[in-house]
Amino acid sequence: MLEEWHWACNSKGWTSNLHGEQWVRQAFDASTREKANEQYRLLICDGHDSHISASFMRFCIDNNIILFLLPSHSSHLLQPLDVEVFGSVKSAMAVQLNRLFALEISCLQKVEWVEKYIPAREKAMRESNIKGGWRGAGIFS
Numbered sequence: 001m002l003e004e005w006h007w008a009c010n011s012k013g014w015t016s017n018l019h020g021e022q023w024v025r026q027a028f029d030a031s032t033r034e035k036a037n038e039q040y041r042l043l044i045c046d047g048h049d050s051h052i053s054a055s056f057m058r059f060c061i062d063n064n065i066i067l068f069l070l071p072s073h074s075s076h077l078l079q080p081l082d083v084e085v086f087g088s089v090k091s092a093m094a095v096q097l098n099r100l101f102a103l104e105i106s107c108l109q110k111v112e113w114v115e116k117y118i119p120a121r122e123k124a125m126r127e128s129n130i131k132g133g134w135r136g137a138g139i140f141s
Helices: 016-037 054-062 085-101 110-124 127-136
Strands: 041-044 064-071
Touching: 016 041, 016 054, 041 127, 054 064, 054 127, 085 127
Parallel strands: 041 064
Antiparallel strands: none
């Protein structure tokens, strides 16, 4: 499973234009190119700077990737899983990580983070949370 994951980090802990371009090349393109069989692919992104840099967009154009940018301040309507599901993942991760931090661990390795993320994800990625996100956005009743 971990072989399919892609990692990147920077000193500030936030994504950047470089991270966005690396992701579209190494993760999205690499995992969808063969399946697309030289046809167009659709990539839906929010309007974060790392998704709309000139090099990111140029890569998409050159590689048959149609880039669809969601309108600003619409994630509560168009990305309902952000609110319900990923909020639950975040809460479950806090519980998992607090156990480590209680032991006064000052540095967390990627593998340790993943070991805590997997059970947190399993706890939060439930049908009830997913439907709740859609219900909260008024898309599913």
